[in-house]
Amino acid sequence: MMVSDVEATTTAPALDIDALRRDFPILQRRIHGKPLVYFDNAATSQKPQVVIDCLDNYYKHYNSNIHRGVHTLSQEATAAYEGARHKIQHFLNAKSPKEIVFVRGTTEAINLVANSYGRTNIGQDDEIILSEMEHHANIVPWQLLCEQTGAKLKIIPINDQGELLLDKYAELFTPKTKLVAIVHVSNALGTINPIQSMVKIAHQHGVPVLVDGAQATPHMKVDVQALDCDFYTLSSHKMYGPTGVGALYVRQSILEDMPPYQGGGEMIQWVTFEKTTFNEIPFRFEAGTMPIADAIAFGTAIDYLQSIGLDRISQREQALLHYAEQQAADFPGLRIIGTAQHKASILSFLLDSIHAHDVGTILDNEGIAIRTGHHCAMPVMQHFHVPATARASFSFYNTFAEIDQLFEALHKVREVFAR
Ligand code: C6P
DSSP states (O other): OOOOSSHHHHHHHHHHHHHHHHGGGGGGGTTEEEOOOEEEEETTOOOHHHHHHHHHIIIIIIISSSSSSSSSHHHHHHHHHHHHHHHHHHHHHSSGGGGGGEEHHHHHHHHIIIIIIIIHHHHTTEEEEEETTTTTTHHHHHHHHHHHHHHHHEEOOOOOOOOOOOOHHTOOTTEEEEEEEESSOTTTTOBBBHHHHHOOOOOOOHOOOEEETTTTTTOOOHHHHHOOOOSEEGGGGGGTSSSSSSEEOHHHHHHHTTSSSSSSSSSSEEEEOOOOOOOOOGGGOOSSSSOOOHHHHHHHHHHHHHHHHHHHHHHHHHHHHHHHHHHTTTTTTESSSSOOOOSSSSEEETTTBBBBBHHHHHHHHEEEEEEEEOTTHHHHHHHTOOOOEEEEOOOOTTOHHHHHHHHHHHHHHHHHHHH
């Protein structure tokens, strides 16, 4: 069964997938003599030509340091960098650009919050609520904070579909709870968590909520005002932008009171050997020379995503996921890890008792790139009593024919191991 790639899954005009694929030069590559099938989008997405051109144009025409030059190049670079901040603000529907801090990515964003907000507001015997499906980036910074302060972690359990047990979540709150830090979309399972209702419960207890949005923002519309969350993190490289840059949204009233995380140039107002006063938000959190070109190209990636439309991207990716899950359901020896009712386009699976790395290696020989391993989410693997999974993660630019190729190649994997 083959589904057309120029189908109307919605009343909006259908996406022209062939044309979109031409935006991504790397999709023309061959791997081991076969056309590349790129199913490792959750690790990092590929980059469209407009993003590559944006970087090229910056270095060719206005490379300069920002916020510190009176000369033309510096003013152009500053305008483009601050323009990118505005694009992220509008993308997330934040109230003000002051609420957007440029960081290296989600990992740095969470470390910033743990070290700045955490060290100021979380102390001995206080409690931080996380979930069993967190990426290590949303576990380890909190563990380090707990070691430094004597605070404790409390964990929301998951069921065998890979969904949070929300009744257990509600029971975890005590007067000592100081923060909830929760993933929007699980990178290991694909589960989409009900952030809005989770934030509501936390706020009823007066507890702020950080949302790890690394895997959500490439796939769905995110509105931080509608979610009512207090912190939201995103990584450019998963959103068709460059590596090395991302953003942290913080509600303005909270950010105003947060102390600096790193000291250095740019983040200061006045420095003497006796005392330093700090710059206003968000600049107080952007010490040193930032990844200027990458931040600007992150803005271009956001323009690109919005030109396609997040609704159409969601619909397309849901159709791909549904198609893959149907094939997986009928596939001998295949077990899907993560069968939540609401999922993003991630298919984690095991095949017979074949190690995921062997599956990944044989698929690579067929030109198919997937990720294998624990996906930096070891507690999820522990829940399912597996060391690793194979993970295919789909982007709008993937095709139904590529999914057919995946399952044909999985038959080959079984044949190799049947010998
Ligand atoms: N997940 C994956 O293959 P950085 O590396 O800072 O941009 O993002 C870290 C991160 C945080 N949270 C979630 C839910 C993530 O998925 C990731 C990155 C990649 O799944 C690399 S481990």
